[in-house]
Amino acid sequence: MRLEEQVVKKVGNEPSPEEIRDQKLYRDLGLSDEEFEQVTGHLGRLPNWTEIGIYSVMWSEHCSYKNSKPLLKKFPTDGPHVLQGPGEGAGVIDIDDGQAVVFKIESHNHPSAIEPFQGAATGVGGIIRDVFSMGARPVALLNSLRFGNLRTPRVQYLFEQVVAGIAHYGNCIGIPTVGGEVVFDEHYDGNPLVNAMCVGVLNHESLQKGVAIGPGNPVIYVGSSTGRDGIHGATFASEELNESSEEKRPAVQVGDPFMEKLLLEACLEMVEKKMLIGIQDMGAAGLTSSSTEMAAKGKHGLELDLDLVPQREEGMTPYEIMLSESQERMLLVVEKGREQEVISICDKWGLQSSVIGQVNEGDRYRLYHKGRLVADIPVQTLVDNVPVYTREEKVPAYYEQNQKATPEKALKEIDSNQAIVDLVSSVNMGSKKWVYRQYDHMVRASTAVCPGSDAAVIVLRGTDKALAMSTDGNGRYVYLDPEQGGKIAVAEAARNIVCSGAEPLGITDCLNFGSPEKPEVYWQLSKAIDGMAEACRVLQAPVVSGNVSLYNETKGNPIYPTPVVGMVGLIQKRDHITTQAFKKAGDVILLLGETFAELGGSELQYLVTGSISGRPPVCDLEKEQRTQKTVLQAIRSGWITSAHDVSEGGLALALAEACISGNKGAKVSLETQLAPAVHLFSESQSRILLTTTAENAAEVTELAEKQGVPCSRIGEVTEDRQLIVNVNHQCVIQQEIALLGKRWEDAIPCAMSPSLTSMS
């Protein structure tokens, strides 16, 4: 104990505590005047440069959720199978047989806007560490991406590099990237969204926590050396992007997936040998967040000797060491006396390791550098006693105006036969093969359903079980009506999971919004969370982990509010695995659910008018739940040959996708009061397209009737590879699947490189 010591006032050329106060230098670090006052109060003196740096990252939105905490409380986070809810590296849900699934999604939007390859790559690296720091073996990766208009060279560059960065990291470390989504819209022009999700599996006894307990226990640093890269990344991620953002390129870290592979194997070996008391990733805010959060969670103090931190560069200051976001680093606490065991495992894997400090009694967080005390902070003030803001909410003017819009009126005369071709050829509805072909989606040899169906499926070796997973979000719906949009994000994710034969287990969410300081944006955030929370409750899918990314704005313009839902479901038996592709000519096509005139925010509206207006589809969660229950029961009864969620692009697009992916045709007849185009492209919710053999069709319709779910027999699968749709006895669509398939496959390659059209 070195209690009597005084904290040094400054190191080298750093500003003095008085200069920080007088010149309001804390503002450059993202702290307000009030927050600076609070820091001074907590310390009982003025903070030095290292200390104010530590407060600024720990109190940034990225680390503290200070703007979103009161709203996040609305989410249901508990359930009978939840082993670990939000608050640790990732959420954990029991899947029987002593196993559990671990998952989390996280954003890397700001770094990717500035340095797309490394920004995206390190986003993947970070989320993988969150999962294996729980003691889980990562088994799958997913992502959710938003870019601006793909016709602009800058967006093409961002898209190409983000995909390459994700591929680089995931492929090298050997975790399959099995699913995701990509959407293009002008509203993401300057601020792309890069959300990465990782799913892992563990045995219950391997579950780890990020805690520092047991006075005298050593704190061990493992992995890459600390350099000057990524300093203040967390603060940067909590600001709007502007002209000077380019200067923050050094705040973007550089990833080394090879190093992370070694770190992963070494850590899992330590988990297996039950050597760890606590383990946490040095992610956003690096050594600062990992060590302070472990101490706060363990209700202990902690001291670190920064001279023992492996460093990549000479002359690094305490401020730089603490705020570096160098990648591929992990912080461990082990029982005193077991240091050597940890070091031996690290040596085997060729990893650096170093005992850099110890757990203490009390609550002081102390840092030493060159023998001097350079920070001394009550640790809860960094983690638990963070300022929390409930911002002003205001209904935006556009929302009121949209009340009067009638999108259906403008679209009812559209020629459906042309519209389906235009839709499949659009970059949003077209095949994403150009993207996922660059991801190794088969490594680990467990992928049963590859990218391109409603949800990806991986089997669990040694059991008959499988996991289904998907990411979903629709910024347009949320923009037009955040509450409905929030409900739809969860409902659609669940629908995708159910269509693959799984029961939803829970979700992880990534809330991508603009500045919460704008009352209209805060209203979007608040309403979207209301909708999501309600859907999670009704569909029994608790939120077990997540991430908030605010300040997604460029030049003052916020992105579409884009909550992304990552969902995982459990498939009881491999026989239940179902895909969207039509399987066999003669199979009966059934449509569950009802179709209304709902084209607000639809793909058709965007395609035809170039913008969106009106209200999005309404999601009735009771109906949704009944529909999903029916489909899951029908699948488990062995009656279903294909299942496909009807979503963006409506029934027409769902039919086209099922035909193309199964290389089959379909003949469909519909009767409706709506105009043909409105009926075919409406995006009404709670609808699922099913096929079943002719023998089982009656069983399925009977089941649907019993559950109170509208079910119509709309046609059959054909061998002739044509999509023929009659509405009220008039043929409105007749297209060769070969042509639709070609347009669908070429959509993104053509947009990326027009000269490629003739090559494939």
Added chain:
Amino acid sequence: MRFAVPVFPGSNCDMDCVHAIEDVLGEPVSPVWHQESDLSRYDAVILPGGFSYGDYLRSGALAQFSPVMQGVREAAVSGKLVIGICNGFQILLECGLLPGAMLKNRDLKFRCEIQTLCVENAKTPFTRTYEDGERIRIPIAHQEGNYYCDQETLSGLKANGQIVFRYVDENPNGSVDRIAGICNREGNVLGMMPHPERAIHEWMGTEDGRRLFESMLQYGRRNGGAA
């Protein structure tokens, strides 16, 4: 028949290969850490895919100096079966057990999908349960699978029946003469970019890789383990 699967830092298909041997053949198989140099107690070696040493310098370039490669060379020389899959193929090229070199894919992008291959030589120890000219579907997953060799080497490969697999329909990476896999003159060392261990169960989308492992076992049994 006892199989060894060398594990380099950065290998990531090692366990997939171990599982393939277990699932398809039910024979004993062990991952072997790269520091081990003696493989004499094994009858066959599978060099797995992945990114050994992070693919730094060049794919496979650093792995050739690992102690385990001494054991691999000895196995190859003594006529035991050695197969290199993906990164394993790259390592076999770098250490000279197979001729030629690997370039980046023609379009410079990583590519992962099931490809159709033609079995060009069904008489090797790895392909004896296939038919000559048979079309099989096996996944690829690589960014550096564009096999290259000079004209003279190519003529030699052709003349000796060393081209074991070719891509059909489409050449995914631009390799010389659509080559997907080659063996040495003796036929006991095979390198291939496609991943047979990812094609062994119906739910994987293809089971065409099973017979490659079955061929190895059949050959091994007839030859008392070693060739």
